[in-house]
Amino acid sequence: MPFNILVLSCLAYVIFLFGVAWAAERRADRGRLGWLQSPLIYTLSLSIYCTAWTFYGAVGYAARSGLEFLTIYLGPTIVFIGWWWVLRKLVRIGRQQRVTSIADLISSRFGKSNLLGVIVTVIAVVAATPYIALQLQSVTLSFSVFASPTDDGFAPPGTEATAVWVAGGLALFTILFGTRNLDAKEQHHGIVTAIAVEAVVKLIALIAVGVFVVWGMADGPADMIARISASDVADWKLQPGRWTGLLFAAGAAVICLPRMFQVMVVENADERHLATASWAFPLYLFAMSLFIVPIAVMGLERLPATANPDMFVLTLPLAEGQGALAMLAFLGGFSSATSMVIVESIALATMVSNHVVMPVWLRLRPAKAVSGDVRRLVLLSRRMSIGVVLGLGYAYYRMSGGSTALAAIGLIAFVGVAQFLPAMIFGIFWRGATRIGAALGMTVGFVVWAYTLFLPSFGPGAVIPALVFVQGPFGIDWLRPQALFGVATMDPLLHALFWSMVLNTAAFLTGSLFTFPGPVERMQGAAFVRVFDTPSGSPRGWERGLADPEDLLVMSQRIMGDDDALVFFEAEAKGQGKAGYLPDPTPEFMARLERRLAGSVGAATAHAMMSQLAGRATVTVEDLMAVASESAQIMEYSARLESQQEEVTRTARALREANEKLMQLSIQKDAFLSQISHELRTPMTSIRAFSEILTEGDLPPEMVTNYGRIIHDEAKRLTRLLDDLLDLSVLENGTVQLNLGLANLSQMIDRALASASHTKPERSFVIHRDLPMENIFIRTDADRLVQVFINLISNARKYCDSDMPELRISVRQRGGRVTVDFADNGSGIPKASQALIFEKFARLTDQTRAGGAGLGLAICREVMANLGGTITYLPGQGGAAFRVAVPLRLERKTD
């Protein structure tokens, strides 16, 4: 097939996938998840287990080693059918703790230790490198098999150039779709859907080639079976040792591979999907393996002995002149490779950014840990990590020469990630497992794996000198890489698997038994091991009132973005029965916030950031004492007592708050009457005194004029006050007549600015506006809305205490609502007063006055309620900031 057409089909296929992913993202954005969250999509996404290795390599494997290839399918099948309860526990923990990756899971289990996060990340990146190289190699290989020179003498580029292009293209696609959302728990619906589509493509492709082989080339199943029996494949002897080892490695890999963990746990939307997947995924694997042997046998029979068995899926249809079928097979292989690389690099990038880049950044800037835009940094580091991961894969491909059989490379990765297994499984079932044990076990396992399997895979003499293979390092015979402790007769893969797992587990158990878990570890251990007993995870950990809610809000805004943070804080405050954006820092709230932040930056980092604000390093001495002295029973008993006590405390708090509110209302009513009396009597005093002076006579004319003017001014002041009071009472009763019409927001702000420009004191005020955003037509009562704007602008003019006063007016439109923020650069409003400013006569300094009667913001609040909107104080914006929100189209009430 001409090279150009091949490249075009690949591009068209990628664009199609892009379209699928984009459509799914849009659906998810609009909240219509529907079938995007079905068990079917979940099961199909699990099929990224079947990479190009399974697609091309399994046939080669069968041609070389007979039925042994089946272990790669049987391992996961055994895990999904027999160990589904382990998977269910993992998924439950993952959802409850908002786990973002396997590194996050292990770090989080062992006391949010970042050391473990780094170890897991390093192992995962190193182990995944050959695996990614394998995908690049298979795509490159299939390109070179498929592409033929065109008639005009154009030769396809060499394999190295192809590999570069493939790696670059995959990096671009992954960055475009994998790093749009920050919160890993927001899940990549687009990617998952695209992967489900690819799962279908590769299954159809492989079955189509199989059907063609059995019914098109042979004469049906009976003939096929006869051919299999006659071929060399039937003669392969079963090696029980290798079978057991490979079953174990494949079973471990399906849990431990970063990409499998990503789709199985992180992207899981509903635990029940696992029930479907526990039978449907083995079924998919069965269908994928059904035609492997027939294709292998037919390939060995028909194709020349020099043909690479890894490419039979492609070369068989080509040799038979079935161009379309070959094209389908090519796309199937392409799908297998792309889906694996995309998910693997997303998973690894999340780990690298959360466990390496973020902690380093936190440490480098401890003083300003929560300033600056963390989101951009996180996204940038994820994007760069994706590039680095694919770059490493390419480098391995170049170094290993791209000649090794596909299956051999894949197995190296399997054994590498299996090093997570002891820490993970013991971690979720044994509370005695400790951080030191996990770190020791994984490090030992990793070193053994690297020494006995990974480094030798570059070939003797490439990394480890050839002499070491024969004599051992420094002539120590029992340390030969492929014959540790003198075990020389074992198959190298089995040898590496055996020693790495045995030493890993031994180090893990020894480390765990000889060290004592820290308090945070014990809490997390209990939360993980007993995940099914405690519905909301561990409520302990944060103490009430240590952190300042405004600081927490500022930090959260940097990580989650302004709007998401405000929405989250407002909902939390509402849950506590408070208005505004600042909930009390209760332990429950702190725990929820930590989990929410953990979804963005990982558990360890989130914990560190919150700890900085809560003013403690990690845990208090009391925590330590309490944990050290307790036995397991006492702990469980006290946990139960504590939860009851907490319930009572919560009720008492709710009652106390309700009572306080009532008392405040009563005090406010008295204060209101007293205030009205004061506000009316003051102008009346002047009026009465001067009118008596005037009636007493005997005054020079200019004094008569002067005193007359004072009487006039004070009478006007009285009238204005009465107007305000009446306005307020009409607004509060909801009997106000609204004059609805379409009005331009920009013009309304112009009017307000013009009216408020006479406010005293007169001084130059810099106004920042965003005119294009203001160009919105709103259906509302324009005069009323302008009244609110005037109030806010004149307040800023009156009270902003900056030397260079500035007012920023920013407008946003979302959903059916428009928000207008007015933020000045003064010192803002003290937290204690923020709840009071919208009350009547709530001038902030109790005994003083600054001109008005103190009804302005109360009227604003009532006006906004009548306009179907809100006015709120925005904390954490530097100066005083108010947000006015109105519906874009206010409909007349139809009662």
Added chain:
Amino acid sequence: MTARVLLIEDEPNITEAIRFILSRDGCDVTALADGAGAVAAVRAEMPDLVILDLMLPGVSGLEILAQLRADPVTQGLPVMMLTAKGQGRDREAAERAGANHFMTKPFSNDEMRAAVRALTGG
């Protein structure tokens, strides 16, 4: 003898009215618009009468009164309190704090003149 009156009141129009009324009655009126320097001003002037508004910017009139009564130099000065709140509670508080007279706004000019005459012994 001219009675010297120190008036501490933040509303400029009310200050102007009282100054006019008392000046015509032969008093020498000094006015102060806020409570910050009030105690020091009283010590410096040693007037025959202090007229003190209850609600002042920065500090409450009751607070100033308490300070005057605590200081042996100003302890015996006659003080008249003015208030626009007009609630029984405020009157009691002012009398407890040692006010010699308590006047509610608005007042008639005769009332003001009579009270000042009584307090300055004129």
